[in-house]
Amino acid sequence: MFWDALPVEIQIHILEALVLHEDSARYASICRAWQTIIERRIFACLKVTRSRLAGFSDIGYRHRHLVKHIWFSIEPSEYHCPHCGGGGILNWHQVSTKTIRKAIQELVIQLSIWEPSGSLLLDISVKAPSALRPSSSTIQYGASFMSEPKKAKIFQCSHWIHDTSLQGLAAYLINKTTDISEPEPEPSQEMPKARAVTSLLLRRQTRRRWKSAELEELLDLLPEVHEIHYEPWRDWHRMKERPTNTTTMRLCESLRSHQLRRMVIFENFHGNNPAMSLAVQAAEIDTGYALVEASLGLEHLAASFISDASHFFDACQKWNIWPRLESLALTSNVLESQQQSVYINDLLETIALVAMKMPRLKSMELWNGRAGFAGVFQYQIFESDRTAKITWRGTWNLPLEPRVLKSWEAVAFERVDCKLQVVTEILDANVVITSHGDAIRYLRLLNTVVHPVSLWQIQKETAH
Template sequence: MSSIPGSPCRKQVWDCLPGEIRLMILKILIQDGCKLAHLATVSQEWQAELERHNFARIKLTPSRLADFSSMVHRNHALADAVENLFSIVSAWDPKSDLILEISIYSLSNSQHWFKYLTSLPDSPSQTIPTEGYDDAQHGWVAGFRHAAPPRRAFDKIFSGIMEQGPFRNYVSKFEWWDQLPSVPAVASLLLRQQNRRRWKPNTLTHMFARLPRLQEIHYEPWGEWESEGMQMTEEESQYLFDFIRRFNIHLKRLVVFENLNQLYPAILQWFHLGVDTADVDSIRNPDPAVGRMVALASLQLEHLGASFLVNASHFCAAIEPSWEPVEDASDEIGVVLQAAAAMAMWMPRLETMEIWNGRKGLAAVFQYQTLRNTQQATITWRARWELNMERGLIRAWEAVEQLDISAIKSHGDAIPCLRLSSQVIRPVSLQQIQM
């Protein structure tokens, strides 16, 4: 089906279809038997219709009934608290440069299966408590985990914020956010990784819209490890970073750190699904479309940190259109570094660029840094292996330092080992990861 050039229907074909045809299409999708959750993100009309079907029948067993009641009650209280907060702070002086942190957790999180969870203020002086946990009922014996948490415990810890009430559907939730007062006093927003409950990226766009003077965002979401949730999050993340680029015009610093725990997917697959995890890669592959949107959003920023959410090759391809990501992994590092050099030509005021990666047993960083008030720059490679580079880059090479592989037990351990020059994660968040 095509539209007449110049007609108002050219860019919104769906809206130009007769109402009966749109309804017929939605009914076919519902009757098809496919999963509908990811389709609800297509438009507000789809959300309203599909969620009416999805939530037309909710099955509650006796064991879950009490949890459902308390969950809805807590979400009502949370919505009231957010509304009261925005209402109060909206009257503050717009020049206050307030730092707002939103952290949502339950005190019971660390009392049962997840003993090591902490909820601390964003202060580097805070010490992380360590102790030998002993609670056989919840899988802990003499400080070590001897049994996996049930799937229900994982779902509770990583549940979506305000996803189980108090709103009827996504449309009513977004309308609630949009009616909140604008809060120009907030200049910095912290959403740290200790907040394991997940903010939907689409929800964050409506939150950010109520903070018109945002200059700095620290966003540390937990990565998805299930395919359906991963696909929805990637699609919504594209919209989130496009929104930031278009509407958060005062933003100067954006630090995104997608956290991961390589044990979580393995525990779920082995203990709950009976799958052998020997060949399972618990590190997800970043979505190229999300990388492109982050790259475009970065063009207006003074500082960008995007760890694990974005692949460097996708970022380079978005800034330097003539370069395409390579398929040969054996030469990928060298080719990406060449693309990064070409990309830097588009950044005349670039002072520092760091391309890094880290996980258990692995850490590497490539660093480009200009020397202030000079026309010189240094290129540094730190890793647990040497990197052979072409002659033109070898001349600029300053140091190759071998790292101790035994010291790198997680992606968190890689960060101090690599001595990254700029902040990629909040200091307390890094402490919590290294526990």
């Protein structure tokens, strides 16, 4: 039976099965139809490590337009001691800033010869040593297109380096000796630019806060990025010692002059939010102001846990208009089951006043969730049938006061000249909220606030 004589459904099933095979590339030579479909799947998502960057240039010009997602995983080096036969992982606690900068610059040099051809997502992560173990729950996705083994550095050591109680000291000493041989990276001003990259993703699995200088240099090397998705980890100890969240503020300042249209920031944390010190509250206020200034040219903004929404909307009062903003998603600690409803209604009324300054706003949601509770207030506008709706969905009932309804009716009338629909949904009593990840899942948010892989990881880590 000829291939063309098979029903299309059967052809699709056969090709999907072949693509999942680890040797699927060799099937691309069967015929032109197979080649087109298999190559599109193989090259759509590529995983690259620093040790394999040399082979990255092997991707020919004919295949570059097929690449839509590059996952660049910066992994700690392994070492081997010929004296005692032992081995391990360098940089036990974290990969040095120097190593990260150099690795990114090496990747950018490779990407600088790529011509812009639609959308290209660059996903950068720094893999913690624990993620290299077989027992790790980190998702491995993307296709690896090179297979040479990773070479281990030869390092002369004593047996004490393998003592688990001394591994922190061992890592420090190894870093000191191995970093000496690496030259300082060249300044970004002398570096070529990767203009083919249109989106940047920095997921939570890196388990670190990127430094301000790293982010600024990275954005400078990627001048055509119009979407950034950043998931830093909360560092409460350092935030208590300094009055401002410098990294986020400097990031927002860098984005003001950038051609950015979409920004998603999700600050992750372990367990529930601890009590905030005065220094942390001051940092959130400053971050809220920085987010407002960065949002003036955006089409979409989602900022979760990095700063309370009340600080954002307080800062909004000094600005007149957001000409491009179409969707907005923020978190607020005011939205809590134990909070008096009058304070929540006060915030919702303030948000309605700010929404009047956003002529293109199609969706807005204020949400919060941790172990034991979850709630979201949503505003939607449907231009196709000229309707508008506000929804309260949560683990508890929130009575919306008449003043709040009146304010949002004014917003709806301004946009589509219609009556506002009000919906209340209480989550099923059997729903168990064990983390902010569960809250995102059950609240059915309109906007993307965290990467799907990161959400899966949060739920997996807090399942027990």
